[in-house]
Amino acid sequence: MTHPVLEVHDLSVVFETFEGRYSALNSIDVTINESEVMGLVGESGCGKSTLALAVMGLLPRPHAKVPSGSITFRGKNLLSYTEKEMEQVRGTDISMIFQEPLTSLDPLFTIGDQLSETIQIKLQRAGGNAGWNSGKVKAEVVNWMKRVGLADPESAIERYPHEFSGGMRQRVMIAMALAAEPQLMLADEPTSALDVTTQVQILRLVKSLVSQVRASVLFISHDLAVVAQIADRVAVMYAGIIVEEASVNEIFENPLHPYTQALLSSFPKEKSIKKSRLEIIRGSVPNLTHIPPGCPFHPRCQLMKEGCSMARPELREISPGHKIACDRP
């Protein structure tokens, strides 16, 4: 039986900037179940990072406004939480890892110190004040360093973030994100800045740790191929809406939305004739201050018809577990 860990319903987020008002998310519905890795794919500006920030309560106020929607986690709407309540949730129940670990690791503290914080909180929660002491915390810290594959963990914990390579820092981030055994981990392009060979290591690591800890993951990436390696389900976003959602096999074997299909075919393939022309999607991603009316993809869509510019298609289930937002599949 799958229980939802996170239910986003009808979520809209709007930004007011000096350059105008733009709609980053437009009535999004997405659900993540227990122990599930949900891949969120889309190009720049589609709103995927905004969704993660909204869940973490890290939207830049006052510019960001949430005119509608709810984010339900463990039965409660996160949007109604106060900042203090969100602080309790962050890092412990919901954690996050980013593309560039340098900015999320404090350069002034050793990685051991930073990991200890999270572990202390977890141990406190598990066993009350009597359940932990600094010896126990240190043991857990070293244990986690081992689990994420850092060589020589005992001395590693005494070092500072800048002393580690990108791949190593990412491992530390993963340790920090999972040590508190959260129910949900958000990963925003965690491997985009890494070499391909390091990426393989990190993806494998995330996949195995996440299932050990029994966390759900929202894995955000612009790279469909990366998502194919790690996700159970995939949601494809474009200009602030979800255009298709299905199991990972379905998305790649049977993509139904024109955008998903076009995206898949614009990759250079293994079997493609060398130097052949790639299929392209004409035009470019719209500026979010001027999203086309109706279906936001319609100006670039091969299947476009008259009705497409009038009403925004709803995300509907076309076959079990496979939803698309298109009136012309």
Added chain:
Amino acid sequence: MGVSIDRREITVILTILRRDRLSIFGIAVAAAFIATSTAVVILGSKLVPYDPTQVNMMLAFQAPSFQHLFGTDNLGRDIFSRCVIAAPIDAQIGFSIVGISVLIGTVLGSFSGYIGGKVDETFMRITDVFISVPTLVLAVVVAVALGPGVEHVIEANLVGWWPVYARLARAGALSLKESQFIEAAKVAGISRHKIILKHVLPNNISPILVYATLDIGNAILYASVLSYLGLGAQPPQAEWGRMVYDGQVYLVNAWWISIIPGVVIFAVALAFNLLGDALRDAFDPRYRK
């Protein structure tokens, strides 16, 4: 680095400037100052209600009133008129000092920073010497050496003023040097000095512009101090700093003679500071988000 100025950009900057009350104050006063100075240069004494040099012992020591907005001084001269007439002097001093410093400093600093190596090292040592001496002391020493007069005040201050801009420009040039578009220019075969003129200088201007605006306020302040000390504009020419000095003696009984010109100096200097601050925010990409 480097925000290009085009119509859209100007609109954004103006919007930001409009929002903040302090910056509006800054713009208003700075604009009034510049407008007044220009008007005085063109129209001369016709602009003011009273002849600023007219001595009339009968009207001496009048407190501020409707007839004499700022009161009269020990010689019966209308202080308001004198303040207005004196405006262009400080405007000239402020803009000259900053303007010429920007020119010299930016060009020298950009070249030095871009070319690097021994040239840069030598240049840095030279600017070090100037920067390590407190600007005011340096200005006073030079002014005393040169003698009184407005031009000398400008020159005296210039000596200590340009190195700061040279440093700013050099820092900008150092970071610009690594930009990909500079590399692209090299790949295109553009000569070094052309690269500096066409690519480095124009992109170096924004931070310098902001600093320069802030700095005009300082320059005016320094000029006033020098005048206060007796260097600079000589009587009977009206000049704010000088007026502060002259009125000191009467501080207890006729405070307005000294204080009011002092407030004017303060207000103008503050205005440019606020304006510069607001401009800095306006150019800051993080602030705009």
Added chain:
Amino acid sequence: MSNTGLLRLEGIVTHFPAKGAMFYSESGALVTGTIIHAVDGVDLSLDRNTTLGIVGESGCGKTTLAKTILLLIKPTSGRLYFEGREITNLSYADLAKIRPNLQMIFQDPFSSLDPRMRAKDIIAEPLTVVTNDREKVKKRVLEVFEQVGLTADQLNRFPNEFSGGQRQRISIARALATKPKLVILDEPTSALDASIQAQILNLLLDIQEQYKVSYLFISHNVSVVRHMSDRIAVMYLGKVVEEGPVEDLMSKPKHPYTSALISSIPKPNPKARREMAEIRGETPSPINPPSGCRYHTRCPFATKLCSDKEPQLQELESAHLVACHYPLNA
């Protein structure tokens, strides 16, 4: 290997002093040393109207190699030949005469264009080195601008008014303005969205067909490089470990690193997950490259010979070279 080639590198070595540089050893520890061996002995050649792809991960030296070829950085040793003539020690002024034939397209569409110049001036700039005739320049700018898919009304705009993909098109136009014989592309599509990447790659292919220009295509993205290249050279820690025709190299790689690299590429196919091989460890630092074969610390097939003796690049099959004591698929 052809001797009448367009570009030839002989033993190019580019070292930097490592003052304050920080790199990471295998175990992730900080290493400080005296010299960064960014490019450590590279021989390459490139003919007319072909594309040589260079792949490698961070620290392999590919960007330094590109800058060395363009003589933005002077090689520490080695020789560079362009159109048969040695250019290694040319002065800035003499080099300027060659520049029109040897251009570059940079990675970052946001910082490779001067934000204060209009598009038409950016593209005209390389032409000003060649001619003073304003009319000629104007005509050529318009011609190449339209060739890259932009419209004349956009000529007067500033870079910040264009999208990332459009800026890259301007970059391409700038590189092509002088009708160069060789263009070096350093990660030209890495900063672009997938859908735009496809457009730009197609454009590059169209241009190559039309101008018969050679490309030196540098990228960490193996699929893209494979798609665009005739030959590929694989770099690791400052050296070329394998070089060959693209189909051969990709289907039957001879160097263990090439093989690992290819199998690390994520495929858009969830069923192919198990096939991804995992290389141990991290890339060693270019300050202290491992002895013998640089890859031996991570290679599953390494023996004592590998750590003692450095393998040289050898031609195993026609035009397919590899530097390995135990090449695969031999």
